[in-house]
Amino acid sequence: MVASNNKVELICPAGSLPSLRAAIDNGADAVYMGFRDETNARNFPGLNFDETDAIEGIKYAHDQGKKVLLALNTYPQPEHFKRWEKALEYAAKLQVNAVILADPGLMRFATENFPELRLHLSVQGSATNQHAIAFYHEHFNISRVVLPRVLSASQVKSVIVNSPVEVEVFGFGSLCVMVEGRCALSSYVTGESPNTCGVCSPAKSVRWEETSTGRQSRLNNVLIDKYSEGEAAGYPTLCKGRFQVGKNVFYAMEEPTSLNTLEILPELVKMGVSAIKIEGRQRSPAYVKQVTRVMRDALDRCQSDPDNYSPAESGVAILDKVSEGRSHTLGAYHRPWQ
């Protein structure tokens, strides 16, 4: 579905109440957040919202006419299904503007019990084409799909034209290299994955070692990377490590880098995306403030005068500073990346 009048929402991450305020104060149209448990895909220690914060945060956003989306985007297993049901009931009670779901079973529960509640299909729902989207639309009447970061720009365009619902895409932030919702790399190494526990390469499995040849990072004892003296060491996410394939040791999957769409923003707006999402609920309020500001400015300029848009150099520099590896990529949007 092509967005009407090229109206594009800016969706910003709220991993905490201060982040939520930073997003709203700096130009977010909506924030997305999660409860403080494994019902969402950023289940990190010290992050997310308890009841008091959730109520206060939602009020703060709604008072300023902004939306709150609640992520319940992990896959409940039978033993704990009730926990997700309760979270969903609570989200409905809090009057969030939409819930972001991935699990078909939970979507069915939502449709049957809260028919008025607006549903977004999470990126973890792993819908990469029009037929998959049509499945969720037909069964659960979803209003929007968040696309996995695996499609080229022209494929995104094709999905938008053929999708029965609004399309949201990632505009900035850490880059999942694998198709989201169907990646078990983390559980293979640590026993915990985004689908099952809402985490990838969990912090409790990380170990840093200082050796005579330099620093090393390990994940559940598996060597992810070695750093020479003075070399910046990034968080040891599995798919951003250096491994040997053939004769070479290199970033076999992806370098530590962030997705940045400033360059193609007018193109995304023109093709009719309904919303641009910023990744980073695990990041600080300062990150949220800076990224929201840059993206708000860029999006405003894109919408008022798309033909004369170019990314502001200062904006690019600000975003690079908060990027993984201080570098950026267009990821799969740009065909040669693939």
Add this chain to the structure above:
Amino acid sequence: MKLSLGPVQYYWPAETIKQFYDKVANLPVDIVYLGEVVCSKRRELKFDDWIAIADKLSEAGKEVILSTMTLLEADSELKRLERICKNGRYLVEANDMSAVYLAQNNEQNNSGFVAGPHINTYNNETMKLLSECGAQRWVMPFELNKETLHQLNENRPDAMQTEVLVYGRIPLSFSARCFTARAHNVGKDQCELRCITDDNGLPLITQDGQHLFTVNGIQLQSGAPVNLLAELDAMAELGVDVIRISPELLDFEQVIEVFHQVVNNEVSPQLAMETLTNYSEEQKWCNGFWHGEPGMDWKSVTGI
């Protein structure tokens, strides 16, 4: 329990694939899953070639199922998916919700479908939904464990069958990016189908020598093959109907034979494990997912 042979994950030359399935026709597997499931650029066999293999296997008494790809992006890929779903003769294994969508709305294929391992069947509510859409079998997602299987099977819909991967490298993830091409320092559009020389994928090794993953085009697999030979009795008790072996060129005949013998109580798991050990250069299997541990772990039950 029935024995199935999963779809070939690697890119083999046409002649190799044909010879492989000629042999499979005479091996003790009940169900054979066919088709390209990883990358749409792999076209050694065309749709009609696959159907010809399907017909041969079907004549040999095998139940044939056509597997579909996991990551579907391009319109051309969707067209091919539609052709598979509308084949009119063979059941389809759906590995993406797009295939479920086409299978459920397909008058030519009203016999249903198999919900493959890349459909996220993590709870009974999802299983019930899939059943209503026409799923007659579900393949357990690889990262789930035996306790979850127990809970899911206790409340599964009446006609729903359960299938579990018991041997072979585990497909762990898919990407828009081709990692085989990347290892050769070229992009996907310049890949020249280099993966055709990797019969069993490319090892991805940590800097201290651990074979962690296996690179197979846009797919990453486990470094070690899963081996649940010692768990077959437990699986039968949990209501597993079908056990799946994932094909590799090396030793597939022996692996199938060994699993067949254990399922039919001709050989004890203990003895069978020793036979399997003889086939491997090193002992490097995993079974962590089944036991609720990191998937790469190996927990020995038989002492091997």
